[in-house]
Amino acid sequence: MGHLLKMTNVVIEGLSGTEWTPIVKGVDLHLNRGEVLGLIGESGAGKSTLGLASMAYTRQGCRIASGSIVFDGMELTTAPRHVLRNIRGVRIAYVAQSAAAAFNPAHTLLKQCVEAPVQHGLMSYQEAAEKTVETYKRLLLPDPEQIGYRYPHQVSGGQLQRAMVAMAMACQPDIIIFDEPTTALDVTTQIEVLTAIKEITRQFRTAAIYITHDLAVVAQLADRIMVLRYGELVEEGETRQMLAHPKEEYTRALLSVRKQQKPSSPAALKEKPLLEVEGVRASYTKGVEVLHDVQVRVKPRTTVAVVGESGSGKSTLARVITGLLPPTKGRIVFDGQELSADLKSRSRDVLRRLQMIYQMPDTALNPRQKLRTVLGRPLEFYFGMQGKEKTDRIVELLEMVELPPEYIDRYPTELSGGEKQRVCIARALAAEPDLIICDEVTSALDQLVAEGVLKLLQRLQDKLGISYLFITHDLATVKAIADEIVVMCQGRVVEQGIKEEILTPPHHEYTELLLSSVPEMDPDWLDNLLARRARRRARKPSDQGPRKPMRQPAPAAASFNR
Amino acid sequence: MSPLKELLLKRIAFGALTLIVISVLIFVGVELLPGDLAQAVLGQSATPETVAAFRKELKLDLPPHVRYFAWLSDFVQGDFGNSLANGRPIAGLIGWRFANTIFLAATAAAIAVPLSILLGILAALYRNSLFDRIISIVTLSMISFPEFFIAYILIAFLSVKLGLFPSMASINDRMSLWDKLYMIILPCATLTMVVTAHMMRQTRASIINILGTSFIEMARLKGLKRLRVVVLHAFPNALSPVINVVAINLAYLVVGVVIVEVVFVYPGLGQLLVDSVSKRDIPVVQAAGLIFATTYVILNLLADILAILSNPRLRSPK
Known part of the structure; x- marks a missing residue:
């Protein structure tokens, strides 16, 4: 047979x-x-x-x-x-x-x-x-x-x-x-x-x-x-x-x-924060709170990674900071100055200094605009650039994200996924921002491509001194890029601190769950993990395993319990 | 309140609002007609006293908004006023004719809707085949001709030449159901031909749209038969746009049969409307207009509700 x-x-x-x-x-x-x-x-x-x-x-x-x-x-x-x-x-x-x-x-x-x-x-x-x-x-x-x-x-x-x-x-x-x-x-x-x-x-x-x-x-x-x-x-x-x-x-x-790993830079972490999110609460529909009393600080020239499962409120936090979703309570301080909650009443300079990169470069780029238009728009809008000055700057931006200058007259559809994400980075850079919010920017990319994008972001930070608020559910990405980590669960910050501290035990229960769930290149990893968790459950019969308390689906219920 | 109930109530409220707006439009439209209604009805030779008396009788001396609300409240209570042409209550004039119109439209719908959905499903199942192309060509050519043209062609061949069916669809209460159905075969066929293409194309298009999704691939990978995949997996998800197009066509059947009724001399509401317009019988025109509008709005409302109910996300929320 x-x-x-x-x-x-x-x-x-x-x-x-x-x-x-x-x-x-x-x-x-x-x-x-x-x-x-x-x-x-x-x-x-x-x-x-x-x-x-x-x-x-x-x-x-x-x-x-x-x-x-x-x-x-x-x-x-x-x-x-x-x-x-x-x-x-x-x-x-x-x-x-x-x-x-x-x-x-x-x-x-x-x-x-x-x-x-x-x-x-x-x-x-x-x-x-x-x-x-x-x-x-x-x-x-x-x-x-x-x-x-x-x-x-x-x-x-x-x-x-x-x-x-x-x-x-x-x-x-x-x-x-x-x-x-x-x-x-x-x-x-x-x-x-x-x-x-x-x-x-x-x-x-x-x-x-x-x-x-x-x-x-x-x-x-x-x-x-x-x-x-x-x-x-x-x-x-x-x-x-x-x-x-x-x-x-x-x-x-x-x-x-x-x-891939980078050590966090202790010098930068001592500085006055660039962005402070204080006691922010937010909701989409009345009465159902998605963020509960969230505090986050981002120091200049550092990367803060926000991690958590889907539904933990990471992306909502990004929407609140950018002003797309005004918080119901709390304040956002940027470079010592309180930002108005709503995007519409923020000054053009504030808008410029705070940029965003999205998860899906396919949907974040207008398929009918050439890169010249995509990248030229922020240059006109923030700096009033025109003609040759603008073209030169676009070419410079393309070079910064390691794309060939010929790409200037291409459409996004002619680019690969990783290249498209680089264009999105270049678009954010065009505004010469102080802080870029990166929302799962590598999740849609293949691992090798994602690695390249992460390295690029790191080089840009070293060169231009930009801060990143890096939203991700992937802990390998966090290890690769973060200085500080904020762990979110069901709209709350459960742990926050310097990367090395968060990643070394003892962890908060939820952080432990997240960390231990990342597959390792070891064929026995899953069996060992399950055995370990089973042993722990056997030791503590009252405890139904670390997952149970995290599995309440309704954030509303959670907020009533407080 | 559950989101479903809220949605339904919202739709119903919008339907009612639409009707009120339409009633205002009909009323204002008639108001804006040039000349004095009483003068026009009584003719040039009428003395000013008779005109004044007639105006008083019609309550034309009252301000427009008062008359509008009086008309609307009467209408809602089923009192449509009296015809100017013969002084008889409009409700009596309209009632049985409207029933006739509904009879014709319902018969046509009972044939056209299942037929076009069946053809649509088959066309989607065997898409780009010869069968698909033939259905498309035939139904599209029929929709391209004006309905009176189709009506006369049918009369010329089936009635005059072959003598199979009557060319005049004059039905009355004394006839049995079968006799009535026999009388309306040709108008019914005309209407069916006109509306089938639209519904069939929509069914085909929405099913083909669904066939590209991954749950259809999954169904195929489960080794299911093609017919089952299309009918049980694709069609339920294609329902919502199909329901909307069906509703529009049903409304067309009720509202748009005027020409077909005239061609076949069918005693329906459309025939009455055409007669009343030529006789300047304004209250009848108003009443008929509002009835048509109500039918249209109710059918669309039904379509909305059915489309919502066909979506399990809305029917049974988390």
């Missing part, structure tokens, strides 16, 4: 304009029963395309041009539609990156989870429903009997992702394709999902292809790893082997990403 799945010299092409260009360029892949294979690489490496091809499925505008895909002795590339239909969802199942997008908003969870077994005539609705509830229990979903009757928008992201694992398990498939199932999640939620996946693949000896760009994540699950780049195989090997002795330069680069 050969491999469960064997792909040989698979070429997948995508239609760009009127031409077919290869996305996957002749890759061989094999998977044995019960084995977990990690597929890693940056975006555009062809991981998802290859993963989907294992069910002989291609997205709109793509085709399998050549090669063979053999599953359990069947050639899939030439198989008729009804044969493929009886494999998809039954013997090979798929778990998508965004559960929120992959669940149909019009139907309840249970209805979608039982659909495959019922439609393929494997089980009655009743049997399938019972089995699904079973799986919900195994995946530790809360209220497993009832949660299936909810609609996707009524459960949290992590729960939805686990429900999707349950949906994939419905027919007890031979293979599950996991396509970046934890990328959109917080570190704390990521652990829940990783645990669920590990549990289920072990218990049922399900083979899996785990697609991700995060080597540390895949290290927890995979027996074997394939590194892809530009649609080609870079390196393949046993997980431990590869982590210990990567052969290729590219793999080594991926491995070293998380190791």
Whole structure:
């Protein structure tokens, strides 16, 4: 008996304009029963395309041009539609990156989870429903009997992702394709999902292809790893082997990403603060407070990282500081001078000195404006620059962010993600600000690209003396760039101080949870962590684990408890 | 109050406001007509005394806002006033004709709505196929012709040449339902042809729009049949725009049948409206206008409410 799945010299092409260009360029892949294979690489490496091809499925505008895909002795590339239909969802199942997008908003969870077994005539609705509830229990979903009757928008992201694992398990498939199932999640939620996946693949000896760009994540699950780049195989090997002795330069680069560190500069931290946020409270709808009494200080020429899970109020804080959302209470002092709460009544000079960079460079740049316009606008607006003076300055800005001057007449769509984010940085720099608020600026970027952007931001700070308020949920980023750290949880600051102090134990309970949840490049990390947490829970039976108190979803309830 | 209730109440309040604005517009529009109404009705030869007496009878001597509120409050209570042409109560004139109009519109809708949604789903399912193109060409050509043209073509072929169906849709109360349905086959077919294209195109477009989402990819990767993917996964999410277009077309069926009614000499409200305009029977025109407007607003209101209810996010909040 050969491999469960064997792909040989698979070429997948995508239609760009009127031409077919290869996305996957002749890759061989094999998977044995019960084995977990990690597929890693940056975006555009062809991981998802290859993963989907294992069910002989291609997205709109793509085709399998050549090669063979053999599953359990069947050639899939030439198989008729009804044969493929009886494999998809039954013997090979798929778990998508965004559960929120992959669940149909019009139907309840249970209805979608039982659909495959019922439609393929494997089980009655009743049997399938019972089995699904079973799986919900195994995946530790809360209220497993009832949660299936909810609609996707009524459960949290992590729960939805686990429900999707349950949906994939419905027919007890031979293979599950996991396509970046934890990328959109917080570190704390990521652990829940990783645990669920590990549990289920072990218990049922399900083979899996785990697609991700995060080597540390895949290290927890995979027996074997394939590194892809530009649609080609870079390196393949046993997980431990590869982590210990990567052969290729590219793999080594991926491995070293998380190791970037900078010491905080104690001299700068003694100075008078540039920005002071004092006792700020804010809310979007009346009565529901999102920020409770938040204090943050940013010293000149330093970087303050604001960390916390999604929903902790980090981005709201940024909106309050920029004046987009006037606080209900508290004040914001900038360079010794109190800022008016509302953006509209701030002077042009204050606006200039406080700039912002967003998470999604795609949506932050007008696709119909050339970089000349994008970067020229702040120069005209703040400094009244025109003509040659303006053009010279734009070129200078492009050079500052390490982009070639020819880019001046390009449109944002002609740039890569990292380049676009550099344009956003240049746009903020054009105003010659004292403080830039960076809202998850590297979250949408690949790790190597993100690393480049972080290094650039650091160089600009050293050169121009800008301060950053750096909002992020990624602690590796924090280690790489911060002088001080502010830890936020449910709209409150739970801990604040110099980076080295915050990162050295003893930590605040919540900081500990965040720190311990960041995956490490150690294949045993997840098992050890879970064992440690289980031991702690056993020691303190009254305590339901560190996660419980953080999981109250309604900030309103929290504020009433005070 | 739940956000859903709040939303619904808001929509209903907006509907009521729209109606009030329309009633003002209708009233002002009639006020602005040149010349004196009494003079126009009584003719050149009337003595000033008769004109004055007639004006008093019509309450034209009162200031406009007083008359507006009197008219509106009467209207709301179901008293539409009397016809100028024959002095009979307007409610009696309008009542059965409006019922006829609704009968014709409802029959056309009962055929057109399921037909166009079915065609839309099929076109989305087999998009860019020959079948899709043929449906598109046929329905679009039908929407491109004016309805009277389609009506006369149908009469010429099906009624005059083949003698299959009556060309005059003159129905009355003594007829059985089947006889009535037989009489209105041609006007019904005309209306169906006119409204189908719009609804079918919208259904097709919104389904195709949904087919690009990742939950549809997920459904396909579960190995579901194509028909099931389109009908059960795509269509429920495409409902909201479809409902709106259906409502607009239903409103058109009720309001816009004037020409079709005239062509087929159908005793409906549209026919009455055309007659009354030519007879300068202003109160009838006003009443008919307001009834049409009310129908339009109510149908759109219903569409809004259904669209909201079809969205699980609004139907069952967190």
